[in-house]
Amino acid sequence: xxxxxxxxxxxxxxxxxxxxxxxxxxxxxxxxxxxxxxxxxxxxxxxxxxxxxxxxxxxxxxxxxxxxxxxxxxxxxxxxxxxxxxxxxxxxxxxxxxxxxxxxxxxxxxxxxxxxxxxxxxxxxxxxxxxxxxxxxxxxxxxxxxxxxxxxxxxxxxxxxxxxxxxxxxxxxxxxxxxxxxxxxxxxxxxxxxxxxxxxxxxxxxxxxxxxxxxxxxxxxxxxxxxxxxxxxxxxxxxxxxxxxxxxxxxxxxxxxxxxxxxxxxxxxxxxxxxxxxxxxxxxxxxxxxxxxxxxxxxxxxxx
Amino acid sequence: xxxxxxxxxxxxxxxxxxxxxxxxxxxxxxxxxxxxxxxxxxxxxxxxxxxxxxxxxxxxxxxxxxxxxxxxxxxxxxxxxxxxxxxxxxxxxxxxxxxxxxxxxxxxxxxxxxxxxxxxxxxxxxxxxxxxxxxxxxxxxxxxxxxxxxxxxxxxxxxxxxxxxxxxxxxxxxxxxxxxxxxxxxxxxxxxxxxxxxxxxxxxxxxxxxxxxxxxxxxxxxxxxxxxxxxxxxxxxxxxxxxxxxxxxxxxxxxxxxxxxxxxxxxxxxxxxxxxxxxxxxxxxxxxxxxxxxxxxxxxxxxxxxxxxxxxxxxxxxxxxxxx
Numbered sequence: 274x275x276x277x278x279x280x281x282x283x284x285x286x287x288x289x290x291x292x293x294x295x296x297x298x299x300x301x302x303x304x305x306x307x308x309x310x311x312x313x314x315x316x317x318x319x320x321x322x323x324x325x326x327x328x329x330x331x332x333x334x335x336x337x338x339x340x341x342x343x344x345x346x347x348x349x350x351x352x353x354x355x356x357x358x359x360x361x362x363x364x365x366x367x368x369x370x371x372x373x374x375x376x377x378x379x380x381x382x383x384x385x386x387x388x389x390x391x392x393x394x395x396x397x398x399x400x401x402x403x404x405x406x407x408x409x410x411x412x413x414x415x416x417x418x419x420x421x422x423x424x425x426x427x428x429x430x431x432x433x434x435x436x437x438x439x440x441x442x443x444x445x446x447x448x449x450x451x452x453x454x455x456x457x458x459x460x461x462x463x464x465x466x467x468x469x470x471x472x473x474x475x476x477x478x479x480x481x482x483x484x485x486x487x488x489x490x491x492x493x494x495x496x497x498x499x500x501x502x503x504x505x506x507x508x509x510x511x512x513x514x515x516x517x518x519x520x521x522x523x524x525x526x527x528x529x530x531x532x533x534x535x536x537x538x539x540x541x542x543x544x545x546x547x548x549x550x551x552x553x554x555x556x557x558x559x560x561x562x563x564x565x566x567x568x569x570x571x572x573x574x575x576x577x
Numbered sequence: 578x579x580x581x582x583x584x585x586x587x588x589x590x591x592x593x594x595x596x597x598x599x600x601x602x603x604x605x606x607x608x609x610x611x612x613x614x615x616x617x618x619x620x621x622x623x624x625x626x627x628x629x630x631x632x633x634x635x636x637x638x639x640x641x642x643x644x645x646x647x648x649x650x651x652x653x654x655x656x657x658x659x660x661x662x663x664x665x666x667x668x669x670x671x672x673x674x675x676x677x678x679x680x681x682x683x684x685x686x687x688x689x690x691x692x693x694x695x696x697x698x699x700x701x702x703x704x705x706x707x708x709x710x711x712x713x714x715x716x717x718x719x720x721x722x723x724x725x726x727x728x729x730x731x732x733x734x735x736x737x738x739x740x741x742x743x744x745x746x747x748x749x750x751x752x753x754x755x756x757x758x759x760x761x762x763x764x765x766x767x768x769x770x771x772x773x774x775x776x777x778x779x780x781x782x783x784x785x786x787x788x789x790x791x792x793x794x795x796x797x798x799x800x801x802x803x804x805x806x807x808x809x810x811x812x813x814x815x816x817x818x819x820x821x822x823x824x825x826x827x828x829x830x831x832x833x834x835x836x837x838x839x840x841x842x843x844x845x846x847x848x849x850x851x852x853x854x855x856x857x858x859x860x861x862x863x864x865x866x867x868x869x870x871x872x873x874x875x876x877x878x879x880x881x882x883x884x885x886x887x888x889x890x891x892x893x894x895x896x897x898x899x900x901x
Contacts, residue, residue, distance in 0.1 A: 370683035382685040387649065390681070392673050398639050399674070402646020402654075409628055416646075428666075432639035439634055440643070554684040555718050557742035560771075560818045 288477045289330075290513035293322045294522050296346050297510050298529035299355075303362075306537075312362050315376050318346040320474070323509035324449050324501045325350045327479025328417060331487055337403050337416040339387040339396040342377040344419050351384045355532050359540035371553065372546040385414075394424040397433030397446065404490075405442045415443040415490045417483070422454030431460070434498065438464035443490035445483065446498045449473055461498035473501025474508035548574065578760045583753050586728035586761050587617050587693075590735040591655065593765060595625055598653060601739060604631040605640055605657030605693075614659050615695060615754055637667035641692065645675050648688045653739055658694040661748065662705045668713075675744040676719030691738045695751035696724070697789050697839050698871075698885055703878040709788070709840040709871070714746050715817040715849070721770060722816040724748040726791040728761050730814055733768030741770060748816075750788035757792075773820035775827065779809035782899050783827040785850055786837040787813040790886055794837050797891035806899040816846060824850065825857045832863035833898045837886050842870040864901035869894045 300318040307315060318325070321344070328338065329350045340347045349358060357369060364372035370380060380388035387399060400418035407414045424430055425448065437444045446466075448457035450473070461468035469486055471478040479501060486497035514522050548570055552563040581589070595601045603609075603618055603625075609632035612619030622630040633640050637658055644654035658664045664671070671692065678688040698707030714720050721743050725731040731749070738745040776791065777798055786794040791812045798808035809827050813820065828834050834854055836847035851866040869886040877884050 368683070369685065370681065373683055374681045378681060380682045380685060382682070388678060388682040388686055390673060390677070392669055395642065395669060395674055398642025398670070399646040399649060401639075402643035402648075403650045404646070405643065406647045406650035406652050410650075429638055429642060429669075432634075432636045432642065435634050435636065436639045436643050440631075554680045554682075556721070556818075557679070557687065561821070562818060 288480060288516075290476055290516040291521070291525055292326045292350055293476055293509055293513040294517065294525045295529045296322045296326065296350060298526040299349065299533055300346065302530055302533055313376050315345060316343045317506070318343075320503050320506040320509065321449055322346070323476040323479050323512070324447070324473045324503070327476050328419065328447060328483050331480045331483035332417060333414065335385060335414040336487070337385050337387060337400065337414065339400040339416060339418040340379050340389050341396070341420055342379065342389045342391055343421065344389065345377045345379045347419070348379050348381050348384065348386055351381070351386060353381055353384060355536040356539065359533075359536035360543065362537065363540050363543065364546070365540060365543035366546045367540070367543050368546070371550045373554065394420055394427035394429040394433070397429055398436060400444050401433050401436045401440065401442050404444045405440050408443055413491055415445065415487060417445040417447055419447050419449070422448060422450045422456060424448075425455060425457050425460065430457070434460060434464040434466060434496075437496040438466055441495050444496040445486050445490060446496065447483065448498070448500050450500045450502050452504065456500040456502070457498050458500045466495060467497040468499070469497055470500035470502060473503045475512055476509065578762055580758050581728055581761050582755045582758050583725070583728045583731045583749065584615060584617050584755055586732040587735055587749065588619060588621070589761070590732040591618065592621055592624065594736060594739050595621070595629060597765070600651065600653040601655060602629045602631065602647065602652055603655050603657065604633050604644060606633060606635050606659050608632065608657050613657060615751065617693075617749075618657070637663055638670050641667040641670040641675065644690050645670060645678070645688055648690045649678075649686055653689060655691045655693060655739060658692060660706050661694045661696040661710055662708045664694055664710065671714065671720070671744070671746070672717040676717045679743070680719060687742055688744045689742050691735070691745045691747050693747045693749060695754070696748040697750045697752055698876055698881055699752040699789060701878065701881060704875040707876040709838065711748060711816055712840060712844060712846045715846055719744065721745045721818065722748065723770065723814070724750065724788045724816055725814060726750065726753060726788055726812050727757055728759050730768050732761055733766050734770065734814060736765065737767040737770050740767070748788065752789040768814065770815045771818045771820055772815065773811050773813045773823040775809060775823065776812045777808065777810040779807040779831070781807035781831055782809070782833040782835060782895055783824065783831045784808050784810045784835050784837060784891075784895065785813060785824055786810070787816060788839070790837045790839055793886065793888045793891055796888035797895055800888060800892045801895045801899070804896065806895055808895060819850070819853065821853050821857065824854060828854050828858045829861045832861050833901075834862070834866040835869060835891070835894050835898050836866070837869045837891055839871050839885060841873045842868055843873050845870050864898045867894050867898050
């Protein structure tokens, strides 16, 4: 995959707020296109920009991120080229996921971003398993699972925290909590895990909080449950604009819109995936019953 | 070559593969210090330690969910669900996550793992220690489903399953665990996935079965053989992908088909086997394909022998199919 690095810069330097604004510009434009019916549905990323950019900035490249489908922008924040992302939007023949999943189905192995699914909190135990395996192999990499306030109700949230506590895994459970939601941190103590919380719209606070939890995980201190408290959809953007200035914000928006338009324009000319791709990747090999069904599907297409 | 039972054969496969491949880890409820409720993993905790034979919290969704993470990382987890009846808290993880991982990621990620679980009745275990839920998993694209009937196949199929690149549900017929002993090679061998075996040749009726019911099918075949009904018995061994060719070849010879399974009749895997044969060998059929199965009820405690498709229920179906 072609990678265009977009991380917020290393932790020793100044906080780079520009990726927050770039994500907002991309999200705005995609929302317009979605409303116009030009592209398929994508949930709004508005409000979670600092949470995503901050998580990426606080983690090492080798660390695993397990996003939800609402976190599709994490791929862009971690470096997915807009050209690649545009093919994802259309699910076309050059889509890395071969049109198998909706545009929100975030997945990028080259960026250590796991494949997102729709059921609530099912990815949290995966993050526990990956980080357990990494620790068992003596690696420094850890895993961060992103989820949202309502998922705290799901059984798998509690199961994952329980396993993380018992298996002492280096896992970060990062919950985006909107006003009125309960949040995740109050459950940490029941499973013997550390907890932290901060303003999830404040990029600097997110980086500091996630980085501290990552350091604790890497040094054998186990998992941390983190509440990133979100306010209004524009809070993160306003903090970023205050940091970079209106003029620079306008430039970032213009550049992002141009780059996105160009990527979408180019991708929109790509053909749909071949019928064969529907039957690929069900299994590692091409099983006989699928070969038969491919033949049937081709026959149906010919007869039409 | 040693005479061993299925519990010993599975233990042998696990231990030899763990020595050969350090990526293999076992996890589940009481698989470690206790050695498993059926003692299938006995001794492995002592040999391989707590990092490779892991006693987990009692939460099946967590056992499978963490196994998926380990598989994504590159390990070869072999989680155990203590009874197939307890697999449903993990159903979402198996069908929504493990089964779909390769497809939804366009082949970027895979979930090679073997979910071991004892299935079937006949041990007076009642409705929560006796079920055979294979059809629910065969229905899910992306899973392979295996069910050995004897110690030799159990070892060879398990080794093939662990080395397979796809998630495999490995169903162990608990009624057979200690009931059958046979010669099993001490050395490494695989029984290829997706290949059925003709365990009794015949020309009159094709009988398809798997797991513990293979023995009942064979017993029934002997019984009706005395009356001149010559049965060919096929042990599927791998339920999915199904070895249609072996079944169809047999039905083209016999013209008659009876499928035997423990699970309830309606939407049971027998229905799929019958339909596949109907599609591929309709003009060869000389009688309506028949099913001898569990009833469409929960699995009973008291009337176990009336529920299970034992030889006394199979034999009449063989006779009526043969004489249709």
